[in-house]
Amino acid sequence: MSIQTIQLCKTYNANSDFPVHAVDHLDLTIQQGEFVAVMGPSGSGKTTLLNMLGGIDTPTSGDAIVDGYNVSKMTEKGKIAFRRDNIGFIFQDYSLLPVLTALENVEFVMQLQGHSEAECRARALALLKKVGLDKHQNKRPAMLSGGQQQRVAVARALAPRPKFVMADEPTANLDANSTAELLDIMQQLNEQEGTTFIFSTHDQRVITRAQRIIVFEDGRLTKDRQNPDYKRHTMSAS
Amino acid sequence: MLVRLAWRNLWRQKRRTLLTASSIALALFLSLLMRSFQEGQYTSNIENNGKSGVGIIQLQDPDFRDSESIDELLPSTEAFIHKARKIDNIDAILPRIHGFSLASVGSKSKGVLVNGIAPNKETDYTHLADKLISGQYLHVEDTDILLAEGVAQYFNVSVGDEFVLYGQGYRGQTAAGVFTVKGILSFPMRELNNSQVYLSLNQAQILFRTNQQVTSWVVSLHSLDAMAQTVEELQNAYPDVSVRDWMDLSPELEQSIVLDRVSGLIMMYLLYGIVGFGLFATLLMMTLERQREFAVMLATGLVRMKLLLMVFIESWFIGLFGVVIGASLAVPIIVYFYQNPIRLSGDLALQMLEMGYEPIMPVSISPELVVSQIWIVAVMLLICLLYPMWRIVTLDIVSGLKGGAHAH
Numbered sequence: 253m254s255i256q257t258i259q260l261c262k263t264y265n266a267n268s269d270f271p272v273h274a275v276d277h278l279d280l281t282i283q284q285g286e287f288v289a290v291m292g293p294s295g296s297g298k299t300t301l302l303n304m305l306g307g308i309d310t311p312t313s314g315d316a317i318v319d320g321y322n323v324s325k326m327t328e329k330g331k332i333a334f335r336r337d338n339i340g341f342i343f344q345d346y347s348l349l350p351v352l353t354a355l356e357n358v359e360f361v362m363q364l365q366g367h368s369e370a371e372c373r374a375r376a377l378a379l380l381k382k383v384g385l386d387k388h389q390n391k392r393p394a395m396l397s398g399g400q401q402q403r404v405a406v407a408r409a410l411a412p413r414p415k416f417v418m419a420d421e422p423t424a425n426l427d428a429n430s431t432a433e434l435l436d437i438m439q440q441l442n443e444q445e446g447t448t449f450i451f452s453t454h455d456q457r458v459i460t461r462a463q464r465i466i467v468f469e470d471g472r473l474t475k476d477r478q479n480p481d482y483k484r485h486t487m488s489a490s
Numbered sequence: 491m492l493v494r495l496a497w498r499n500l501w502r503q504k505r506r507t508l509l510t511a512s513s514i515a516l517a518l519f520l521s522l523l524m525r526s527f528q529e530g531q532y533t534s535n536i537e538n539n540g541k542s543g544v545g546i547i548q549l550q551d552p553d554f555r556d557s558e559s560i561d562e563l564l565p566s567t568e569a570f571i572h573k574a575r576k577i578d579n580i581d582a583i584l585p586r587i588h589g590f591s592l593a594s595v596g597s598k599s600k601g602v603l604v605n606g607i608a609p610n611k612e613t614d615y616t617h618l619a620d621k622l623i624s625g626q627y628l629h630v631e632d633t634d635i636l637l638a639e640g641v642a643q644y645f646n647v648s649v650g651d652e653f654v655l656y657g658q659g660y661r662g663q664t665a666a667g668v669f670t671v672k673g674i675l676s677f678p679m680r681e682l683n684n685s686q687v688y689l690s691l692n693q694a695q696i697l698f699r700t701n702q703q704v705t706s707w708v709v710s711l712h713s714l715d716a717m718a719q720t721v722e723e724l725q726n727a728y729p730d731v732s733v734r735d736w737m738d739l740s741p742e743l744e745q746s747i748v749l750d751r752v753s754g755l756i757m758m759y760l761l762y763g764i765v766g767f768g769l770f771a772t773l774l775m776m777t778l779e780r781q782r783e784f785a786v787m788l789a790t791g792l793v794r795m796k797l798l799l800m801v802f803i804e805s806w807f808i809g810l811f812g813v814v815i816g817a818s819l820a821v822p823i824i825v826y827f828y829q830n831p832i833r834l835s836g837d838l839a840l841q842m843l844e845m846g847y848e849p850i851m852p853v854s855i856s857p858e859l860v861v862s863q864i865w866i867v868a869v870m871l872l873i874c875l876l877y878p879m880w881r882i883v884t885l886d887i888v889s890g891l892k893g894g895a896h897a898h
Contacts, residue, residue, distance in 0.1 A: 308789050309888045329793075336791025343891070347786040351498035363491050364791045412791075 255282040255305055255416065255448070260314035260324075262300050262471075274300040276471035277314070282450065282464075284415070287442050287482075289451045289459050292468030298452035301468070302418040305450070306339045307331040319415055336364055340409030340447070342419035346401040348393040354380060354404045355389040361412045372411075379407035383437050399430025403437060410441055419451045423458055435461045443484060492796060496803035499776075507808060510772040514812025515819065517765040518863050521758045522820040525863075528754045529854035530828075532747045533714055536736055538847045541616045542682075543605075544739050545584070545708030547721060549574070552732040554705060560589050560660055563703035564731060566691070571707060573727040579720045584611050584708040587694040591657035591665060593687065595645035602641055603685045604655060606694020606704070615710055618675065618688070625649035625673030632690045634672035640684035642674045649673060655687070659699040667697050678844035715856070762870055770874040773805055777878035784882060785890025798882055802875065809871045813864055821860070827853040 262275040274297040282288055290298045303309035304316050307323045308331075316323045319338060326334060335341075340361075348357045358376035367375075380386045383403040385396075393401050402422060409417050419438070423431040435458065442449050451458055459465055463482045467475035500507045540546045551562035564570065566585045574583055587606030592599055609628040613619040619627040626649075628636060635653055637645075647653060651671050659665030669689070677683040695701060711720060717735060724733045737744040777784075784797055831850040834842065839849035 303888055303891075306789070308891070332788070332791055332793055335789060341786075341789050343786065347782070349495070349783065349787070351495060351502060360491075361790050364793075408790075 254284055254319070255450075256280070256315075256317045257301075257305075258315045258317070260301075260304065260316055261312045262297070262304060262309065263312045266312060273297075273471045275304065275311070278471075278473055280466070280473060280476075282448065284448055285442070285446050287439060287449045287461075287463040288466060289453055289462030289464070289479075290466045290468060291452075291454055291459055292474075293454065296468040297471040298468055299420050300471075302420055302450060302452050305416070306341060306418045307335050336361060337412065338415050340412065340414035340417040342402070342405050342409045342417060342422045344421040344424045346393065346398070346405045346425075348401055348404055348408070350393050353390050353392055354385055354396065354400075354407075357393070357404055358407045358411045361408065365412050375411055376407070379411055380404070382441065383407045384433075397430070399426050399433060402426060402430070402434055406434065406438060406441070410445065410447065413445070414447060416448045416450065419449060421453055421455070422451060423453065423455050428457070431455070431457050439484075492800045493803055496800050496807060499800075499804050500807055503776075506772060506775075507811075510769055511808050511811035511815060513765045513768050514809060514867055515814075515816035517761050518813060518816030518867060519820045521761060521866075522816065522859060522863050523823065524754060524758065525859050526820075526824045526853050526855070527827075527851060528751060529856060529859065530831075530852035532751070533854055534847070534850075534852040535743065535747065536714060538845075539740055539743050540710055540736060542679075543616055543708075544736065545615075546711045546714065546717065546736050547709040547724065548734050548739055549707040549709065549724065549728060550705065550732045550734060552730070555732055555734065558588070560587075560658065560665075560698050560700065560705065563660070563700055563705060564707065566695070566702050566704040574707070574709065574724060577720060577723050577727070579711050579713055579716045581710045581712045582611060582615050584608055584615060584710075585691055585704040586706045586708050587691065587698060587700060588705045589657065589659075589665070589694070589698050591655040591687075591697075593641065593645065594654040594656060595647055595651070598645055600641070600644055601685075602655070602687050604657075604694060604697070605686060605688045606691045606698075607688055608691050615708075621675040621677060622673050623676045625671065627673060628688065628690050630690060631692060632672065633669070633693050635669035635693075636673045636675055636688040637671055638683045638686040639674055639676045640680065641687060642671070644684070647671055653687075655697065657698075659697065660701075660703070661699075663699040665698045667693075669693075715858075758866075762866055766870045766874055769808075769870065770877070772808070773801075773874050773878045774881075776804065777801060777881050781881075781885060781890045784885055785887045788885070788887050789891065794883065798879055801878065801882060805871055805875055809867050813867055817860055817863070824853055824855055827851075828855045 257278050257280045260275055260278040261273065264272040264274060278301070290301060292298055300309060304311050305318060307326060311324045314324065321334060323331065323334065349360065352360065355376050358379055359372040362372040362375060377386060377389065380389050383406055385400060385403055388396060388400060396404065423434060426434060438449055439461065441447060451462065453459065460481055462479050465477055465479050466473060536546070549564060551564055554562040571583055574580060585608055589604045591602055591604045593602045609630060609632070613627065623639060628634065637653065642648065649671050653669050653671050655669065656666045677686065689697065711717060721733050721735050787797060788794060831852050834849040834851065842849040
């Protein structure tokens with residue numbers, strides 16, 4: 253269960269005189285269970301890469317093979333099912349559904365998967381407990397702080413038991429404490445559930461906690477290294 | 491889940507939802523009232539026209555329509571008409587003889603329209619006896635004659651005077667007779683007042699030598715709404731007879747109703763058009779302002795069709811509120827005015843009284859009118875939803891995630 257890109261390209265304005273290569277012939281492999289930070293300046297192609305891996309965006313050329321499926325070649329219908337069952341998304345601005353409570357937001361994707369109400373409720377409650385928000389389960393997003401909302405978003409992303417979580421600058425709007433708490437939670441879940449986390453970020457606080465750091469510039473992979481400072485959460489906790 | 495989401499989404503902008511539903515409710519309220527008054531007036535006009543003598547339906551010999559000749563007759567026997575009496579919607583059936591004759595008194599003569607009527611049945615339906623201004627009304631076996639006021643004045647005759655009719659009867663026979671004036675009738679319409687004379691049916695049959703035959707059977711109905719069905723039933727019962735409804739008998743009345751109805755409908759559609767623009771703006775706003783949210787839902791695995799369904803349900807909730815509020819306000823008012831019609835006063839009331847009409851503004855109480863309004867709101871909603879739906883169908887998830895409403 254890994255991610256592999258083969259000569260993956262995304263070019264905007266491809267037919268114009270000034271094509272923009274958001275992702276430029278990328279060859280990359282990410283193993284199951286990794287905790288990866290994709291860093292780079294704005295416009296370097298981080299989000300575009302995550303979108304293509306998550307089946308939201310379509311590559312101009314090349315292949316994105318996720319868990320054995322070539323996402324680049326999937327139909328729209330296939331992508332929807334693939335995203336629903338395999339990918340969890342965490343967005344910079346949390347993007348919770350404002351009319352649903354924290355609990356209902358977490359249940360949402362599970363309901364789309366067709367799980368029973370009791371199953372959805374049990375899993376959602378367990379996840380909210382893990383992210384420390386079980387006491388806020390009936391609050392709507394507007395009644396939660398930014399950090400709390402992002403924790404609900406993490407729980408929502410993990411609710412359908414995805415193999416991969418794509419987190420697009422998840423800590424950009426959070427203060428230091430909230431960021432640390434969120435990273436603890438995500439790392440814990442990464443270790444406990446074996447879910448692969450891929451972050452796009454230029455937040456140094458996130459980068460120092462990542463297991464592997466991939467650096468992007470102008471759509472090209474310029475560095476790919478293991479983080480020597482990475483500590484397993486269970487170890488760091490002890 | 492979709493219904494719950496749709497329901498909650500509606501109350502994110504309570505004021506907007508309520509204002510939009512209220513505008514639909516107002517349009518429906520006004521349209522329903524207007525149409526109910528219009529249709530009530532038409533029904534009243536048709537019934538009044540029928541009671542002026544034409545009836546709602548007439549059975550005639552097929553050739554009578556063109557010739558209006560005393561030679562084209564139908565039997566006046568019970569054996570002939572009993573099939574019609576079995577039809578539920580028929581209220582009354584009146585035998586009639588319509589004939590033309592030359593009237594003469596002294597040295598004066600004038601053409602008149604001779605009506606042979608069943609006196610009791612006739613006045614039950616047309617209230618002919620109420621138009622009597624002097625003398626007495628006819629009895630079944632009466633041999634005397636009733637004259638319209640204008641005819642009496644022309645010949646300068648009064649009750650008890652003699653009145654001569656001379657014309658052509660059935661199959662070229664002479665139709666002549668001397669009758670005693672038994673009463674004078676006053677009609678509000680001048681053409682009726684200057685031309686009508688009435689005999690009992692028996693006497694008219696003797697005058698025109700028609701034996702047991704009449705020129706027409708005049709039919710009145712319990713319900714105008716079921717007229718088409720009644721016409722069909724009559725036509726089935728009398729395949730060789732011409733069954734003419736009020737539209738065929740009084741085309742000018744039909745034209746005036748059609749013209750008035752069309753102008754009313756244009757007003758109504760204009761009203762709905764104005765409301766429709768408001769509704770369209772609301773639905774479009776509800777879509778554009780949530781493009782990022784929609785993109786997130788699609789990204790997390792919601793099928794686009796379900797997203798469309800959710801927006802569809804939201805819109806229908808708004809429409810439903812409008813319909814329920816509008817109908818809840820309009821229906822009690824319509825029922826009230828149906829039971830207590832507005833009484834007209836002044837010149838208009840006098841004019842109507844002279845025409846023989848009751849001076850009221852009748853209201854139609856018809857479920858069809860309510861249903862038609864619901865259909866209009868439904869079609870308006872569907873039209874208003876087309877563009878927002880198209881925006882959702884073509885929503886690009888990446889663009890939606892980046893910029894929401896302006897990303898498309």
